[in-house]
Amino acid sequence: MELLVRLPAVQAHLLRDRLARHGIRVFLLNLHVQGAVGELPPEAALAQVWIDDARDRERARAVLADHEADARRADGVRFCPACGEDNPASFELCWGCGAGL
Ligand SMILES: [Zn+2]
Numbered sequence: 627m628e629l630l631v632r633l634p635a636v637q638a639h640l641l642r643d644r645l646a647r648h649g650i651r652v653f654l655l656n657l658h659v660q661g662a663v664g665e666l667p668p669e670a671a672l673a674q675v676w677i678d679d680a681r682d683r684e685r686a687r688a689v690l691a692d693h694e695a696d697a698r699r700a701d702g703v704r705f706c707p708a709c710g711e712d713n714p715a716s717f718e719l720c721w722g723c724g725a726g727l
Contacts, residue, residue: 638673
């Protein structure tokens with residue numbers, strides 16, 4: 627098991643489906659804390675996508691990059707490189723964690 631990325635739960639589910647189509651098995655953890663946003667640091671409120679087999683790491687990262695590029699094209703959002711939160715394309719700082727976009 628190896629942590630691939632932290633994402634909002636909706637994105638984590640989409641990414642899991644995409645990875646499954648590439649034959650990469652993952653587990654989603656930390657889905658239950660979504661309701662606690664605001665009481666936890668932003669990163670703690672994100673779902674975690676874990677790769678079952680670390681040998682899939684490079685392929686999984688390529689799929690993740692495709693996923694993020696598609697998401698940006700789809701609705702003009704930018705993913706925060708620090709916490710994975712999506713932000714309106716006009717934002718220069720992440721609303722979730724304040725990192726530069
Ligand atoms: Zn962020």
